[in-house]
Amino acid sequence: MSQAAQQTRERVPMNGVDTPTLFATINVVRDQPALAKFQFRATNRWVGGTHSQSRIEKFSGAGGEQSHGQAFHFDADHPKVLVGGDQGPTPVEFLLHALASCLTAGIANVAAARGVKLSEVRSTVEGDIDLRGILGLADDVRNGYEKIRVSFSIKGEAPAEKLLEIAEQSRSRSAVFDVITNNVPVEITVHA
Amino acid sequence: MSQAAQQTRERVPMNGVDTPTLFATINVVRDQPALAKFQFRATNRWVGGTHSQSRIEKFSGAGGEQSHGQAFHFDADHPKVLVGGDQGPTPVEFLLHALASCLTAGIANVAAARGVKLSEVRSTVEGDIDLRGILGLADDVRNGYEKIRVSFSIKGEAPAEKLLEIAEQSRSRSAVFDVITNNVPVEITVHA
Numbered sequence: 001m002s003q004a005a006q007q008t009r010e011r012v013p014m015n016g017v018d019t020p021t022l023f024a025t026i027n028v029v030r031d032q033p034a035l036a037k038f039q040f041r042a043t044n045r046w047v048g049g050t051h052s053q054s055r056i057e058k059f060s061g062a063g064g065e066q067s068h069g070q071a072f073h074f075d076a077d078h079p080k081v082l083v084g085g086d087q088g089p090t091p092v093e094f095l096l097h098a099l100a101s102c103l104t105a106g107i108a109n110v111a112a113a114r115g116v117k118l119s120e121v122r123s124t125v126e127g128d129i130d131l132r133g134i135l136g137l138a139d140d141v142r143n144g145y146e147k148i149r150v151s152f153s154i155k156g157e158a159p160a161e162k163l164l165e166i167a168e169q170s171r172s173r174s175a176v177f178d179v180i181t182n183n184v185p186v187e188i189t190v191h192a
Numbered sequence: 193m194s195q196a197a198q199q200t201r202e203r204v205p206m207n208g209v210d211t212p213t214l215f216a217t218i219n220v221v222r223d224q225p226a227l228a229k230f231q232f233r234a235t236n237r238w239v240g241g242t243h244s245q246s247r248i249e250k251f252s253g254a255g256g257e258q259s260h261g262q263a264f265h266f267d268a269d270h271p272k273v274l275v276g277g278d279q280g281p282t283p284v285e286f287l288l289h290a291l292a293s294c295l296t297a298g299i300a301n302v303a304a305a306r307g308v309k310l311s312e313v314r315s316t317v318e319g320d321i322d323l324r325g326i327l328g329l330a331d332d333v334r335n336g337y338e339k340i341r342v343s344f345s346i347k348g349e350a351p352a353e354k355l356l357e358i359a360e361q362s363r364s365r366s367a368v369f370d371v372i373t374n375n376v377p378v379e380i381t382v383h384a
Binding site (some may be wrong): 002044046048123160168175179 | 252272313334335340345355380
């Protein structure tokens with residue numbers, strides 16, 4: 001395929017992705033890097049026991065304050081087997097959702113950019129954790145997950161090899177994959 | 193306070209935490225470390241564009257298969273300014289919720305264990321991210337957050353110093369804080 005033909009193909013909306021606008025946005029950011037500086041936020045309040053609720057609505061980026069179309073609220077809790085109230089998933093389960101959804105969004109975007117029509121993307125994420133860490137029972141056991149496994153099933157109008165390449169490109173540009181597999185400095189301040 | 197008096201105090205339910213059962217659970221796990229092996233899971237399916245939905249319900253641990261009292265469903269999407277459909281928060285915002293809720297659950301548990309009655313725990317989490325990473329516009333910019341800041345406001349029936357110690361103990365035993373500030377290996381397999 002000629003480069004011109006490929007470029008035309010890449011500008012077609014696909015997989016529910018508005019590919020022309022996505023490419024236009026990338027080009028704008030290329031010219032004005034400051035627009036790429038984003039800050040995401042969540043506020044959380046303790047409800048009782050191990051149950052808390054977060055609110056997600058505002059963020060900044062693209063040169064100004066932004067807002068989701070609505071405020072999203074999420075509960076988290078510990079399960080009953082860990083003496084919690086089970087009013088929501090555990091915090092560590094939200095990490096698995098974040099990872100799966102980040103990789104999946106990337107797969108849809110990359111496939112659209114490469115002109116590949118997808119019909120199905122499904123994944124299962126498993127995280128192994130030894131709770132002796134957080135329970136303070138073993139100093140040589142870490143607090144968090146020891147290992148996370150993601151299993152994808154991807155179907156689309158392309159050879160398997162191309163679908164695997166799309167998944168790999170998504171992984172290589174995934175924000176959540178980076179956060180989980182590399183260190184992010186976290187600063188905690190407490191007002192009491 | 194004598195050790196006996198302190199022990200009695202520690203066994204009183206507080207902050208909505210069933211402290212006696214929590215301590216009993218920790219003692220059982222101390223004697224049977226295999227019970228501490230947990231596996232958390234999420235399944236995700238692509239909806240369209242950058243929108244996907246995760247389901248969280250089953251997990252294993254405490255020697256067997258476990259289940260939340262209900263299946264929890266969560267949507268994630270990219271915001272409109274990033275050419276998404278805004279059908280949910282972004283995946284990276286769920287990381288902030290996970291962090292806040294993990295630290296908050298720990299604060300409630302630790303405070304109860306130390307006999308400190310809490311009246312309020314609020315937090316704001318901010319994550320700075322330069323999207324030139326995920327957009328493929330700058331090789332020296334990482335994909336994920338560059339920095340995360342958590343600001344807690346804690347009120348309770350204890351001197352400020354004690355409340356700060358409780359927050360610090362929660363941080364030192366937080367699973368999500370560990371995942372974000374240290375590496376977790378992630379294995380991805382793709383069936384296409």
